[in-house]
Every structure is written in C-alpha cells, then in structure tokens.
Amino acid sequence: MLYRFAILAVVWTTAVPGFAQNVLSTQAVTARVIQAAANYQAAISCNDIPPEAKNIAALVPYRIHEDRMNAMYAVFWSGDIGCNGGSGTTFMNLSIVTVGVADTFIVDPLRSSPAVSIDFPSRGYERIVGNTKDSIIIDAADYGPNDSNCCPSLRFRYTLKLDEKGNWNQVAKKQLPPKR
Numbered sequence: 001m002l003y004r005f006a007i008l009a010v011v012w013t014t015a016v017p018g019f020a021q022n023v024l025s026t027q028a029v030t031a032r033v034i035q036a037a038a039n040y041q042a043a044i045s046c047n048d049i050p051p052e053a054k055n056i057a058a059l060v061p062y063r064i065h066e067d068r069m070n071a072m073y074a075v076f077w078s079g080d081i082g083c084n085g086g087s088g089t090t091f092m093n094l095s096i097v098t099v100g101v102a103d104t105f106i107v108d109p110l111r112s113s114p115a116v117s118i119d120f121p122s123r124g125y126e127r128i129v130g131n132t133k134d135s136i137i138i139d140a141a142d143y144g145p146n147d148s149n150c151c152p153s154l155r156f157r158y159t160l161k162l163d164e165k166g167n168w169n170q171v172a173k174k175q176l177p178p179k180r
Helices: 002-019 026-044 065-070
Strands: 045-049 056-060 072-081 091-099 105-107 125-132 135-142 154-162 168-176
Touching: 026 045, 026 056, 026 072, 026 091, 026 105, 056 125, 065 091, 072 125, 135 168
Parallel strands: none
Antiparallel strands: 045 072, 056 072, 072 091, 091 105, 125 135, 135 154, 154 168
C-alpha cells in the first residue's frame, strides 16, 4: 500500500506540472502580436514602416492561459495595400490579431484592412491614446484649407467604435492644439 502511494506521488508531481501552461509575458505577447501583424503587412502591401509596440491596442488582453482564445489586439501599421505606388496610396491600416491553438498569433483578415473600414484621416495618424474592447481613441492630423498633401496641420482626437460588421466608425472628434 505504501509502495502504491509512493508511485502515485511520483507520477502526480511529475505529470501535473506538464498540464499547467505558462502564461506568456507581456513582452512575449507584444513580440508575437507585432510579428503576426508584420507578416500580414508584408503579405498584402508594400510596407513603409513595420508595426511597433506603441501602435497596439489590447482590446482583450492575454492574461491567463485558459482565456487566450479570447485575446484580441488591434495593430496600426503603415502600408500601400496592393502596392499601387504613388504619393496617395500609403495609409495607416489596421490588423486584428488573435490567439490560436498552441499560442499561435494570427491576423483575422475578415476583421482587418482592407476588409474593414476605419473612419479617421489615416494619413495623419499619430498615436493610440486609449481603448476598450470595442473602441479606440486616436490622435491624428487632418488637412486644413491651405495644407499640402505632405503636411496636415489640424490635430484631432478621434474615438472609433466597432460596429456589428467589424468596421471602426468615428463616434467623437475633438480638436487638439497644434503641435509645437
């Protein structure tokens, strides 16, 4: 009897940790989100600027292993979808990155550019200010009446809300002071 208990104890202590899954660190999640978005960007566009950590909104963050399949990240990236060329073809685009089986990070193409629309002047994108699971607040520049194509001078804070079709619609717009 004691022998069986000892064997059971050894099996339990060696097998159970194998069932436990480690949660990825914030840095590891960020790196995987960036890599997934960069791969998507390279596949559908001529990219100008690779995605960066500062352009990620954790809509539903990866916190515990059991809920990883609910994790969702919005990543803004710059590129010319379809590689059309020219001065008016590069815009900020959006990829929705989710977590799949075995902690694979993938872009959902049906919820990402170009399949969905984003209602703000994407050529003037500056930064993400905040977000919830279905909204993103962005600072972006827009064109004044005498601005050239390169240089929008008016700054606004846009609140974008996710609709039932997956598009990001503008629900608020507040003017900001000019950059110094």
